[in-house]
Amino acid sequence: MDWDTSCVDWERRLIAGESIVPCGPLFPERAEEAFDIFGSLRLVDVVDSPTIGEVCRPWVIDYANAIFGAYDEKAGRQLIRYSLLLVAKKNGKSMLAAAIMLTALMLNWRKSAEFIILAPTVEVANNSFGPAKDMIRVDSGLETLLHVQPHFRMITHRRTGATLKVIAAENETVSGKKASGVFIDELWLFGKRANADSMLREATGGLASRPEGFVLYASTHSDHPMSGVLADIVKDFRGIRDGKIVDKRSMPYLHEFPERMLKDGSYRDEDNWYITNPNLGASVDKEFIADQFAKAERSGEASFRVFAAKHLNVEIGIALRSDGWAGASFWDRGIDPSITFDSILERCDAISVGIDGGGLEDLLGVAIIGREKLTKRWLVWTHAFVSPEGMGRRKINTTLYEGFIKDNDLTLVEQLPDDLAGVSEIVERVKNSGLLSCVGVDAIGIGGIVDAMDAIEVTEASGLLRSVRQGISLMGAIKTVERKLADGLVRRQC
Numbered sequence: 001m002d003w004d005t006s007c008v009d010w011e012r013r014l015i016a017g018e019s020i021v022p023c024g025p026l027f028p029e030r031a032e033e034a035f036d037i038f039g040s041l042r043l044v045d046v047v048d049s050p051t052i053g054e055v056c057r058p059w060v061i062d063y064a065n066a067i068f069g070a071y072d073e074k075a076g077r078q079l080i081r082y083s084l085l086l087v088a089k090k091n092g093k094s095m096l097a098a099a100i101m102l103t104a105l106m107l108n109w110r111k112s113a114e115f116i117i118l119a120p121t122v123e124v125a126n127n128s129f130g131p132a133k134d135m136i137r138v139d140s141g142l143e144t145l146l147h148v149q150p151h152f153r154m155i156t157h158r159r160t161g162a163t164l165k166v167i168a169a170e171n172e173t174v175s176g177k178k179a180s181g182v183f184i185d186e187l188w189l190f191g192k193r194a195n196a197d198s199m200l201r202e203a204t205g206g207l208a209s210r211p212e213g214f215v216l217y218a219s220t221h222s223d224h225p226m227s228g229v230l231a232d233i234v235k236d237f238r239g240i241r242d243g244k245i246v247d248k249r250s251m252p253y254l255h256e257f258p259e260r261m262l263k264d265g266s267y268r269d270e271d272n273w274y275i276t277n278p279n280l281g282a283s284v285d286k287e288f289i290a291d292q293f294a295k296a297e298r299s300g301e302a303s304f305r306v307f308a309a310k311h312l313n314v315e316i317g318i319a320l321r322s323d324g325w326a327g328a329s330f331w332d333r334g335i336d337p338s339i340t341f342d343s344i345l346e347r348c349d350a351i352s353v354g355i356d357g358g359g360l361e362d363l364l365g366v367a368i369i370g371r372e373k374l375t376k377r378w379l380v381w382t383h384a385f386v387s388p389e390g391m392g393r394r395k396i397n398t399t400l401y402e403g404f405i406k407d408n409d410l411t412l413v414e415q416l417p418d419d420l421a422g423v424s425e426i427v428e429r430v431k432n433s434g435l436l437s438c439v440g441v442d443a444i445g446i447g448g449i450v451d452a453m454d455a456i457e458v459t460e461a462s463g464l465l466r467s468v469r470q471g472i473s474l475m476g477a478i479k480t481v482e483r484k485l486a487d488g489l490v491r492r493q494c
Helices: 010-016 028-038 058-068 093-107 122-137 140-145 196-209 228-241 259-264 270-275 286-299 301-311 326-334 341-347 388-393 395-406 418-432 447-455 471-486
Strands: 082-086 114-119 146-149 154-157 163-168 179-184 214-219 250-254 348-357 364-372 378-386 410-412 436-442 465-468 490-492
Touching (some): 058 082, 093 114, 093 122, 093 179, 114 122, 114 196, 122 140, 122 154, 140 146, 228 250, 270 286, 326 490, 341 348, 341 378, 341 418, 418 436
Parallel strands (some): 114 179, 179 214, 378 410, 378 490
Antiparallel strands (some): 146 154, 348 364
């Protein structure tokens, strides 16, 4: 069989209210069999406890059909094995997790198979287990077939011995699992965990011996800039959606605003909220979102961005704080993939270097700014170094640091003072090029920087080392860079 999981016209589809499932069920009969179960499950927290088939929006049905309809019964193999569902808050992710995993448990043929809903916290785990337990409780046939053990958040199929267990990652282990199906809920919270990558690898490792297995991720955007496993997974699925990555085993289902709507602000228009809230008017109350929208706007830009991340599924960028640097709003305008350390040495006629670092728990950063020969634009390249002590003392930043290391923007040195040696090497290369104007260092910074510069003959006596006062004294430089970012005269590496 041949199929395509990209959805290059996703923007048009979302705006038109059309399905963004990239392909229909590969095996329609299997999808129908699954929907007989899936669609008959009851939503206990909805008035009159209707079935999913009676009240759910078409997108839920399309998504479920695409997942279950990708199973090749003859080969015993799941052809689409991975999916990411990215929607705004309160659009039924936990309900969907419960319904999909219960359906999978009942369709399963493998004796003593394991199915897992992996949640980042106990609270999130209960959000998924509760609906699953209730779906069984209101159906006498399911109560006969399935044994519910609330204290273990586990459901056992009486005939096959297969189990569905909801695991809270904060206090339960996932090692040694050989799961046939895994639903990972609220991926954005895993993105904040230093050990999330290894944890998810343990949880999904069973697929190596379970060709019928699958992994489904579900999330809203994070209330902080994306990092860790969230950033990696979203990046991959966006690439698949946009046709930049070919991966027939993975299906993106991302309810995001087109970039132009984020830039022109039209995502703030309540008439457009349906784009990231496919359940608007059902499980999502439009008036509630409008009230929260107004409150967040009154509270300031930082509060609004968190609101937008959760209720409008808008990724939080670097311009997070309302009292932050004004230039942050224009920072992404200056991206230029052609800029590297070497290219600045080739393209510029003068280069200044800035160095800054704190104590053991801080990064040691270096920035070079070159004046381009013809355009006179400022070309910027930056890098930072961190010691093992720094990584250990700032555990909350581990996932961010790991991302920077992966992007080659941060170097983890083996020991101190290797970070100073790394900075010295950069400065010496600039000095040897004959382009070094000066090196600026914090007047009250660490003395080791001055000693390292002295070793390569970059000193105050030679006129190459300058002491830079902090605080209000930097205001002129800060304002200058703001303006140059806004008018395109500052360019930086990706």
